[in-house]
Amino acid sequence: xxxxxxxxxxxxxxxxxxxxxxxxxxxxxxxxxxxxxxxxxxxxxxxxxxxxxxxxxxxxxxxxxxxxxxxxxxxxxxxxxxxxxxxxxxxxxxxxxxxxxxxxxxxxxxxxxxxxxxxxxxxxxxxxxxxxxxxxxxxxxxxxxxxxxxxxxxxxxxxxxxxxxxxxxxxxxxxxxxxxxxxxxxxxxxxxxxxxxxxxxxxxxxxxxxxxxxxxxxxxxxxxxxxxxxxxxxxxxxxxxxxxxxxxxxxxxxxxxxxxxxxxxxxxxxxxxxxxxxxxxxxxxxxxxxxxxxxxxxxxxxxxxxxxxxxxxxxxxxxxxxxxxxxxxxxxxxxxxxxxxxxxxxxxxxxxxxxxxxxxxxxxxxxxxxxxxxxxxxxxxxxxxxxxxxxxxxxxxxxxxxxxxxxxxxxxxxxxxxxxxxxxxxxxxxxxxxxxxxxxxxxxxxxxxxxxxxxxxxxxxxxxxxxxxxxxxxxxxxxxxxxxxxxxxxxxxxxxxxxxxxxxxxxxxxxxxxxxxxxxxxxxxxxxxxxxxxxxxxxxxxxxxxxxxxxxxxxxxxxxxxxxxxxxxxxxxxxxxxxxxxxxxxxxxxxxxxxxxxxxxxxxxxxxxxxxxxxxxxxxxxxxxxxxxxxxxxxxxxxxxxxxxxxxxxxxxxxxxxxxxxxxxxxxxxxxxxxxxxxxxxxxxxxxxxxxxxxxxxxx
Numbered sequence: 252x253x254x255x256x257x258x259x260x261x262x263x264x265x266x267x268x269x270x271x272x273x274x275x276x277x278x279x280x281x282x283x284x285x286x287x288x289x290x291x292x293x294x295x296x297x298x299x300x301x302x303x304x305x306x307x308x309x310x311x312x313x314x315x316x317x318x319x320x321x322x323x324x325x326x327x328x329x330x331x332x333x334x335x336x337x338x339x340x341x342x343x344x345x346x347x348x349x350x351x352x353x354x355x356x357x358x359x360x361x362x363x364x365x366x367x368x369x370x371x372x373x374x375x376x377x378x379x380x381x382x383x384x385x386x387x388x389x390x391x392x393x394x395x396x397x398x399x400x401x402x403x404x405x406x407x408x409x410x411x412x413x414x415x416x417x418x419x420x421x422x423x424x425x426x427x428x429x430x431x432x433x434x435x436x437x438x439x440x441x442x443x444x445x446x447x448x449x450x451x452x453x454x455x456x457x458x459x460x461x462x463x464x465x466x467x468x469x470x471x472x473x474x475x476x477x478x479x480x481x482x483x484x485x486x487x488x489x490x491x492x493x494x495x496x497x498x499x500x501x502x503x504x505x506x507x508x509x510x511x512x513x514x515x516x517x518x519x520x521x522x523x524x525x526x527x528x529x530x531x532x533x534x535x536x537x538x539x540x541x542x543x544x545x546x547x548x549x550x551x552x553x554x555x556x557x558x559x560x561x562x563x564x565x566x567x568x569x570x571x572x573x574x575x576x577x578x579x580x581x582x583x584x585x586x587x588x589x590x591x592x593x594x595x596x597x598x599x600x601x602x603x604x605x606x607x608x609x610x611x612x613x614x615x616x617x618x619x620x621x622x623x624x625x626x627x628x629x630x631x632x633x634x635x636x637x638x639x640x641x642x643x644x645x646x647x648x649x650x651x652x653x654x655x656x657x658x659x660x661x662x663x664x665x666x667x668x669x670x671x672x673x674x675x676x677x678x679x680x681x682x683x684x685x686x687x688x689x690x691x692x693x694x695x696x697x698x699x700x701x702x703x704x705x706x707x708x709x710x711x712x713x714x715x716x717x718x719x720x721x722x723x724x725x726x727x728x729x730x731x732x733x734x735x736x737x738x739x740x741x742x743x744x745x746x747x748x749x750x751x752x753x754x755x756x757x758x759x760x761x762x763x764x765x766x767x768x769x770x771x772x773x774x775x776x777x778x779x780x781x782x783x784x785x786x787x788x789x790x791x792x793x794x795x796x797x798x799x800x801x802x803x804x805x806x807x808x809x810x811x812x813x814x815x816x817x818x819x820x821x822x823x824x825x826x827x828x829x830x831x832x833x834x835x836x837x838x839x840x841x842x843x844x845x846x847x848x849x850x851x852x853x854x855x856x857x858x859x860x861x862x863x864x865x866x867x868x869x870x871x872x873x874x875x876x877x878x879x880x881x882x883x884x885x886x887x888x889x890x891x892x893x894x895x896x897x898x899x900x901x902x903x904x905x906x907x908x909x910x911x912x913x914x915x916x917x918x919x920x921x922x923x924x925x926x927x928x929x930x931x932x933x934x935x936x937x938x939x940x941x942x943x944x945x946x947x948x949x950x951x
Contacts, residue, residue, distance in 0.1 A: 355384075355391055355418070355583035366408060366421045373422075375402035382548035382577045383411060384419040385872070387926040388744065389785035391555055391584050393577060394924065395423060395548045410896045416871065416928070419576040423548040443524050443655055448623045449513075449642030449667060455527050455674075455715040459518065462681060462719060463530030464673040469514055469564040470557035471666075472550060473507030474543060475499050476535035477651035481516040481523045482508075489535035490556050492549040499534075503541030505650040509658055510568050511535070512649030513666040514673070523655055524647055527670030527715065530677070534562055539569065547575035550609070554581035558588045563676045566669035567594040568662030570607035579612050586614040589763065589771045591676070591688045593618060593669045595661035597632035604632045604706070611636040616672075616689050619708060620644060620664040625699055627707040631661055637709040638689075639696050641667035668692065671715045678722040685729075685798045685805025687760060691721045694803050721803060729804040730759050733797040738814040743789035744844070744929060746814055748773070749781045750797055759799045767794040767811065789819035823850035823919075827886070830916055837937040837944040843874065843921050844929045852917040852935065860910045864938040865917065867892060867900040873925035874933060876900050877918040886916065895924070 366381065373379055379401045385392045398404040404422070411420055450456070468487050475491070476482070476499060489499030502508045511533050518525035538553040539545035550569065557565050558581075565585060585592055596617040597607030610617035617636045620628035620643025627633060628644050643664030650656045672688050679686045695717035696710040704710050721727075733750040740746035748764055759777035764784060766772055772795055773782040787793065792815045799806040823841050824830040830851035833839060841850055867876045876892040889907070892900030919935060921927055937944045 355580035355587070367405075370401045370405050370408065370422060373401040375400055375405075377401050379404040380423040380546070380548070381407060381411075382419075382421050382423045382546075382551065382575075383417060384551075384577055384580050385414065385416045385926055386418050387416065388929045389783060390559075391418075391580060392926045393548070393552050393555060393581070395546075395552070396924075407896075410898070414872070414897050415931075416926075419580055421547075421576055423546045424573055424575075443647050446645075446647045446657070447524055449646055450525060450527065452621075452623065452625075452642055453527070453667065453671075453713065453715055455671075456518075456525075458674060458715050458719050459529070462674055462677045463518075464515075464528030464670065464677045465530035466680070467528070467531045467564065467673040467676045468534050468562045469528075469531050469566060469669055469673050470534040470536050470553075470562035471507055471511050471514070472536045472538050472553045472557070472565060472567045473502075473510055473569065474504040474539045474541065475502035475507045475537035476511045476533060477502040477505075477508045479508060479512065479649045479651065480653050481520070481649050482511060482533065483517070485515050485517070485531070485533050487532040487534045488560055489537075490553065490560075491537040492552040492556070493537045493540045493545055494549075495537065495540065497537070499537040501537070501541075502651055504539070504543055505656065506543065506568070506658075506662065507535065507537070507539075508650050509646075509648040509656065510566065510662065510666045512655075513646060513663065514566070514670045516649055523649065527667055528673045528677075531670070531673045534560070545569075547571075547573065547578045551575065551577040551581035554578070554585050554592075558585035558590050562590055564591045564593065564669050564672045566666055567592075567609055568660070568665045570595055570597050570610055572605065572607075574608050574611075578609055582609055582612045582615060587774050589774045591669075591672045592616065593665055593672060595665045596620075596634075596637050598630040598660055598662075599632045600628075600630050604634045606634055606636050607632060616668060616692060617709070618661055618665045618668045620659075620661045621699070621708070621712060625712065627700070628659070628661075628664075630659065631664075631707070633705075633707040635706060637706055639668055639692060639710050639713050640664065640699060640708040641713045643667075668713050671713050671718055674715055675718050675722060678719050682723055684722055685763065685800065686722055687800050687803050687805070690760070690801075690803045691718050695721050727801065727803050729806045730754055730799040730801045732799055732806040732809040733762055734809065736795070736797055736809050736812040738784075738793075738795060738812045740787070740814050740816045742929060743816050743819040744787050745783055745785045746787060746793070746816065747781060747783055748795060748797075748812070750809070751780060752777075752799065754799075758801065760802060761800040763798050763800060763805070764795055765798070767796070787816050789816055791816050819844070821848075823852060825849060825851065827851055827916065827918075833917075833935075833937070838935070840869075840932040840934050841919075842929060842932045843919065843927050846921070846927055848921070848927060850919040852919070853914060854917075854937070855914045856910060856912045858912050860939055860944075861908070862940045863902075863907050863910045863944075864941070865890065865892075865900075865902045866936050866938055867919065867933060869931065869934045870897045870899070871926075871928035871931035871933070872897065873922045874900070875920055875922045876935070878902065879916045879918070880910075881914040881916065 380397045381404055383394050491497040491499050514526050515531045515533050516524045516526035518529040536553040538549045593616045594610040596610045596619045609615055617638045619637045619640040620631040621640045622644050641664040643661055644659050645657050646663035647655055647657045675688050675691055693710040695714050697714050698711040699708040731753050734753055735751040738746050738748045761777050763774050764772040772784045775782045794811050794813045796811045797809040830853040833852050833854040865878050873896050878890045879886045879888045890902045894900050
């Protein structure tokens with residue numbers, strides 16, 4: 252279960268004591284793409300409204316000179332370290348530079364079995380919370396449902412299995428953070444720039460002449476991010492999944508505010524500290540409570556929310572021992588949306604360096620912690636999942652109340668890497684380049700420890716100078732673009748796109764589809780030759796292009812393809828006033844295919860109908876049906892279906908001895924626990940004496 256992977260330095264010999272262990276195989280790194288554009292996410296309605304306060308941009312005339320100075324500085328540094336051959340680079344990158352994260356839509360039977368086992372151990376009387384993920388037309392719909400007893404949860408679990416769209420179900424688990432005493436100082440004291448050894452070790456300040464990460468959104472999934480004068484004006488949208496409610500701007504713990512400061516604290520303002528990427532926007536996503544405890548389900552919700560709301564980078568300084576299928580699928584969803592996902596490798600060196608989640612999931616960049624002497628931190632987990640390292644001991648940063656504190660942990664190392672990833676995204680946007688962000692981070696890291704990749708440092712110390720320069724470098728040849736792009740839209744909200752790769756697919760780590768304005772449409776592994784684009788509008792013409800992504804760079808755009816979506820079929824009325832008449836068979840099949848779709852049906856009886864019933868079947872999710880009767884111009888509700896899940900709704904035989912002649916209305920809609928479907932229509936019919944009503948009864 253996730254716990255914060257960084258804590259204030261304490262008196263113990265292991266520094267921060269946040270546990271992080273697990274039992275999963277090593278992760279692999281996906282392609283997280285920077286497309287060279289900054290536009291709203293295609294699934295987000297409207298543009299993001301944000302206020303910003305940036306470091307002053309460099310004068311245009313100075314940019315070229317600064318870039319040249321940066322190149323010279325980097326080349327001098329390069330002569331002081333061993334050069335890696337291309338073969339060694341490929342060997343060290345191996346599977347972690349591939350887009351190998353499994354599709355989140357693959358059903359997780361292991362999670363279902365694990366849920367059964369945990370429920371059995373809990374016993375029938377203990378409370379339990381189930382975390383479910385349904386595939387709702389290409390998007391993960393996550394729900395956390397609390398049950399008073401494990402017996403009730405078991406009963407619900409049996410019902411959930413019947414839903415064909417269920418891809419994951421598990422029991423949510425509580426988590427706890429172990430915190431040591433820490434050192435703080437008031438903002439009114441001398442600026443703490445001199446104490447930021449990590450900033451000096453990475454040599455990041457010259458990069459700010461090229462980019463500060465402006466307009467890149469970094470989602471901080473943590474205890475929230477509080478107001479701080481060194482973070483003023485640096486916030487984008489936020490959310491709270493810790494059950495406290497709000498927009499993520501409350502942090503009663505301090506950990507999340509500390510992480511945010513390392514990423515984005517305002518530079519050169521004569522106050523406090525400076526962040527590694529002082530121009531980025533922070534998206535505060537509170538997934539842990541003020542005690543540092545939370546749940547895997549809340550973290551999964553935060554990941555999905557961040558991916559859907561435009562985050563280019565997600566950073567998680569948290570982790571734990573239990574592998575959560577919900578969190579894993581949320582990570583996979585974010586990766587396939589082109590998001591770079593960074594997570595702390597763990598602080599469990601004293602406990603044998605077990606794997607930590609989410610760091611050990613496929614596609615996540617796992618970060619270890621280093622000291623000022625370039626040694627591995629005494630607490631830093633070392634195992635096969637570690638990808639890269641960054642400063643993580645005695646890291647000064649912001650905490651609530653306009654104060655500052657020094658913390659230890661891989662929690663503190665992780666935001667250094669997240670900030671460098673943001674700088675790479677920003678530089679790619681400036682140059683209009685398509686790049687593999689994790690690939691660049693790993694390929695440009697400074698080797699530490701044993702030659703090549705090792706379990707303590709991964710590929711080495713993150714290098715912001717080399718990473719930013721790699722975006723515009725011509726050293727690596729990009730792969731050729733996909734060819735023979737074709738698109739077909741047989742349903743109003745989605746289209747299937749196919750293509751061919753003109754080279755060996757193994758040389759391509761991913762294929763990115765984008766709309767003409769640069770919005771991401773889909774991201775799939777390099778071996779794939781098709782993808783489904785969702786979130787479209789009816790009767791709309793779209794233009795798509797594709798790019799192939801190599802280990803560090805992307806191809807030129809393919810030739811574009813244009814297609815038009817069909818009209819949205821909707822036979823039912825959307826309101827009482829527009830209610831559609833039921834056909835003569837008194838039987839209909841229809842879709843609730845958008846989140847706010849409501850179907851209204853009406854019929855008129857010319858004479859009495861004996862022993863009538865309403866039946867709603869073939870439900871893809873939890874739907875609600877209501878029957879009403881119009882009398883003297885007023886609507887009176889006669890019956891409301893209350894079954895939960897996909898169980899059929901049926902007004903019980905005998906509830907109505909008969910219906911009088913007159914006009915009736917039936918309303919069908921998605922309940923608060925349900926989801927819409929574009930593929931599975933519900934079936935609504937009227938019965939009499941337990942038999943389908945084939946025609947209206949003759950007047951008597």
